[in-house]
Amino acid sequence: MTFATRFRKSIEYQVVEELSRSVRWDANRIVVNTDAERLAGVCEALAKAGGIFDSAVLSSPASTRVPQVCYAFRMPDLGLGVSVFARGKNITCLSTRLDAAAWDERKIKDLAGVQLDGLEDARPLLAHPESGWGDFAEAVSKNRQTVLKPSEAYASREYAMEGTGADGEFEIPVGPVHAGIIEPGHFRFFVGGEDIHRMETRMFYLHRGLERQAVGRHVQRILPLIEQVSGDESVANAVAFAQAVEDLEGIRVPERAESLRLVLLELERIYSHLADLGGMATDVGFYASSSQFLLLREEMMRQNAALSGDRFLRGVVSIGGVDRNATQENLDATADALASFSKAFDELESMTLSSSTFLDRVFTTGKVSAFVADELALVGPVARASGKSCDLRRHFPYGAYKKRAVCESMAASGDVLARFNVKANEVKESARLIRSEINQMPSGPTHTGEKRTGHGFGWGWCEAPRGSCSIFVRTDKGRISRLSIRTASFRNWRGLERAVNGNIIPDFPLINKSFNLSYAGTDL
Amino acid sequence: MHELSALLRAPRTDEISEEATDPAIRKVAALLRRRSGGVFSRSIHVRMVDAGSSNDVEVEEGLMNAPQVDCERFGIHFVASPRHADVLLVSGPVTLNMRRALEKTYAAMAEPRAVVAAGDGACTGGLFKHSYAVYKSGRVDEVVPVSVHVPGNPPSPYDLVAGILQAGLALDKKEAAKSGKS
Incomplete structure (x- = not known):
């Protein structure tokens, strides 16, 4: 059956x-x-x-x-x-x-x-009461330029957060402006001494109204906007959006374009993960390791620019294919660069993992159980580090992944070390995928050339570096009438709240870095 | 052993010269020459605030610390608190939810201070100019006074270095004007 x-x-x-x-x-x-x-x-x-x-x-x-x-x-x-x-x-x-x-x-x-x-938590999510928003839903529907009314500016309405009510518990508010080079978000710790009883994140400081900005515009013209969802996931979001439109309009993407998309997606995964791995080393004070991760990351960014003309690989993916072809010399240069990259990466990984000070900090820190991963439907490396197989490249393959076997990186312990290992293995797998793809790159056109104007809705999805991203598009005569984006970060923030429970405050930056979620991608 | 072998390798930092192929590096070289002897010629402490960018500017800010760029060799140092900072590096567009945090951060800085607006969003509002969720048109200079604009989607690490060095020149000028008056 x-x-x-x-x-x-x-x-x-x-x-x-x-x-x-x-x-x-x-x-x-x-x-x-x-x-x-x-x-x-x-x-x-x-x-x-x-x-x-x-x-x-x-x-x-x-x-x-x-x-x-x-x-x-x-x-x-x-x-x-x-x-x-x-x-x-x-x-x-x-x-x-x-x-x-x-x-x-x-x-x-x-x-x-x-x-x-029946909604339990009815506090406003997107519009911060103290920022002086007017009627939010009305403002969104009319898309007024600013909804701040001068008399209402900075009303002292509070966004209530509650602790566990334990004896002697005190609160530590952190953010939105943090100490490092990082995006804004607010973390409220309820602690007893060093131990975190409960942590609540408050996001949406970066709410830019992105989904609404797309409405009324032609589907072909909003890829630059989609690439602003989250800078270091530009390609993944662009591919998810392009696939949503292609699904809706019934466009078939040529083979070579699909292969090139795969190369771009995996290059993006590599440079994205390098920041997470280096960040974990930074947060335990292991600078000999972290500066070398940064070195590799900058090298990969320059490689991106050499291949595509942009450090973030932007402006390449288009609806129906890719807008820029790559010459064989450029592809070969990328493959060569990856060969020496992989060697340096392996050395660096073994150096990091053979340091007892590093292991001491990451082992059993910030655990996410498989139960929590299920309960919150977590995605990406975070879920995989807790033993949940969820890689869309394998379970719901799209584009060139339909023809390629992807080895899904898994771990079971759900701690920071597990997430480090999953991400490190994904970097290696990505390098392998790119090199094998370049070896068997099909020739032919990179764009369908056909233009259709569909009417209806489509879903697109993609396994971005941080996990699955889903984009819903509804069009009317070729123009967007609704765009809804659910990024991996949006799904995983609540996992972070659970992961820090029972840990100590000094480990929070480390746990946060092991998730490394995008604030912009959450807030949209 | 790996740690030691790194000592034997050649330095990985990029050479800064006015003949470099990268125009941003040429600009940095020229600015370094102009700044020598100024009040702030030795170091500039920077606090960054992301007031609404897509995190691309933050990626590039992070890479200013990559060994190739190594912004600390130009005296640029990221600090944890605005109270320690000479320069506020702001990416944008400024969202309604971030406006107050940006104002407070700026207010916490001691004089002399300068603001660098980094990226197209911060300079012009970019794609979000007309959004309901940004303050006015999203430009940083509608919230705090800006000394240097660094356009780009996003600006490269060297563009950012050049922008901060330029802000250093602006600070020198401010100090010179102040001592002239007294």
Whole structure:
């Protein structure tokens, strides 16, 4: 019996059909339409059937009065995604049954003024009360240039945070401006002595209204905006977006373009991970190691510029292919550079891991259990370090990954050391993938050349350096009417809150660096 | 053994000369010559604030400390607190949620101080000029006075070094004007 048949026969699937208005099976997805009151029930049944919560996003055109939401799940056994749609101003909240959806639902509430019945944490997520925002949902829908009303500026409304209430507990507020070279975010520690009882992150200082800025613009023209989601994941986000549009318009990308995309994606993974690995060495004070990671990183950035013309590999990916071809000499130079890079990297890795002072700090620090990884639907290297196999390149392959076997880096202990090992192994695997891809690079066009103007919605996904990124696009005559992005960082921040529990304050920077999430990619 | 073998290798820092192929390095070389003898010619302490960038500017700021660039050899040192800083390095666009933090950081700095706006977002508001979520048009100079603008998407580490050295010149001027008056 195939998985699909077994799934169709399962009691959970019967529940989904029972609660839905329609269930449609496509070649690459299942689309469910249901009512606002039944949405949570459908989602719960999908989760019980083995579905992994991916994201909950706004899906109606930005101009509609009654918002529509889309809750997306992945069914790893089926290799399919499920999109559950519901429309209404009042939606039964899912996060009371599935904690992973909490931030997604708060974001939906803020952006569209949707009432989520039963939402436990109703504090505003995107609009900080003390920053003097006016009516946020109204401002977003009208896209007024500024929603700050002078009389309201810096109202002293507080964003309440609560500790555990333990005796003698005190609070340490940190941020948004930190001591290092890092993005802004606020961390509130509730501590007893050195021990962290509880930590709460408060993000969205970098909320730039990115998703709304895309609305009304032509799909071909917003890749520069997508590349601003998170600087060091520019390619991954661009590829996810391009794939969403290609899915929607039915465009087939030429083989060579897919191969070139793979090379870019893996180059990005390498330079991204090098910062994390070096950062962990910095945070234990091991500068002999960290400065060499920085050395390698700068070398890779220069290699990026030599190959693509941009240190961040921006401006290459386009809808229907890639905009710049690479000459064989350039590709060979990249392969050569990677050969010597790999040698230096192996040496550096073994030097770092043979230092007892390093191991002493990272071993058993900042543990994320497999249970927490499941509960919060964590993604990327963080989940893989806790034993959750979740690499989209393997489970939901796209582009050139459909033809390539990717060795997924895994670890079980869920501590900082596990995350270090997972990321280090991913760097090696990326170098191997690039070199083998360059060896068998197909010739031919790099762009389809065909232009279509689709109408409808599409999902695109990509395994970015920090984990899976999902992008929802709805278009109307070739123009974006809704863009919703769920990055890996957005999903993993709450994992960090759990990872630091029971650790000591001086280990926080180290644990934070082992996650190394993007603040901009979360805040959008 | 690995640590020791590093000592035997040639230095990995880039050579700074006015004949270099990279225009940003040429600019740095020229600025270094102009700054010698100034009040702040020895060191500039920098505090960075990301007021809304996509983290690309922060990546490049981090790489200013990479051994190839090694910004400390030009006297540029990143400090933890604005109270220790001469220069505030701000990337943008300035979001509504970050505006107050930026103002407070600037207010915490002692005189003489200078602000460098780094990246297209900080200089012009970039792609977010018309967004509901940025303050006015997102330009840093709408929130705090800016001495040097460093455009780029993002500016390279050497562009940033040059921008900070230029801010050092602005600080020299401020000090000269002050001592002239007294």
